Amino acid sequence: MRACYNNTTLYISCTCHKQDVSAFRAKAGKRNVDLREDDHVELRLTGGDGKLYAFIVSATGALRDSRDGDVSWNSSAKTGKQVFKHAWGMEIAIPLADIRLKPTPGTRIELNVIRRRMHANETSMLAPEGKFVALKFARPPAWLEPIKDVRPRGAIRYSA
Numbered sequence: 001m002r003a004c005y006n007n008t009t010l011y012i013s014c015t016c017h018k019q020d021v022s023a024f025r026a027k028a029g030k031r032n033v034d035l036r037e038d039d040h041v042e043l044r045l046t047g048g049d050g051k052l053y054a055f056i057v058s059a060t061g062a063l064r065d066s067r068d069g070d071v072s073w074n075s076s077a078k079t080g081k082q083v084f085k086h087a088w089g090m091e092i093a094i095p096l097a098d099i100r101l102k103p104t105p106g107t108r109i110e111l112n113v114i115r116r117r118m119h120a121n122e123t124s125m126l127a128p129e130g131k132f133v134a135l136k137f138a139r140p141p142a143w144l145e146p147i148k149d150v151r152p153r154g155a156i157r158y159s160a
Helices: none
Strands: 002-005 009-017 040-046 052-058 063-067 078-083 087-095 108-117 122-125 133-136
Touching: 009 040, 009 108, 052 078, 052 087
Parallel strands: none
Antiparallel strands: 002 009, 009 087, 040 052, 040 108, 052 063, 078 087, 108 122, 108 133
């Protein structure tokens, strides 16, 4: 699992290794359908408003999202998926406004990532059920900061 962010979006990607990707279950193709029969990754995180947000992404890229258990709530998150020889991967882009977060250094959210392999009846988690790990927004590294004393000349552009 990897996570990063910009001013507007939280990006999370997961790679789910499998010995035989042809054995995984992936049928759901629509949004907000029941994904309990598909292999999937579930992200549970706390938003800036203290509510619990859940984003479930199946191996087909289908999304089911909820806020405090209310599945009628819809985010504007975007998903993607990729199937490899011995793995499948999912990506999700969650708008920070949807989960009421401001990306300021030091802001923390609580997160758990749950992978369900339905054909094998197997569940793995980043933290035990009902527990979370802290995900802390950090200041960008110094090499990403603009260079302050450089003045552009002609057609030359300067950046960090």
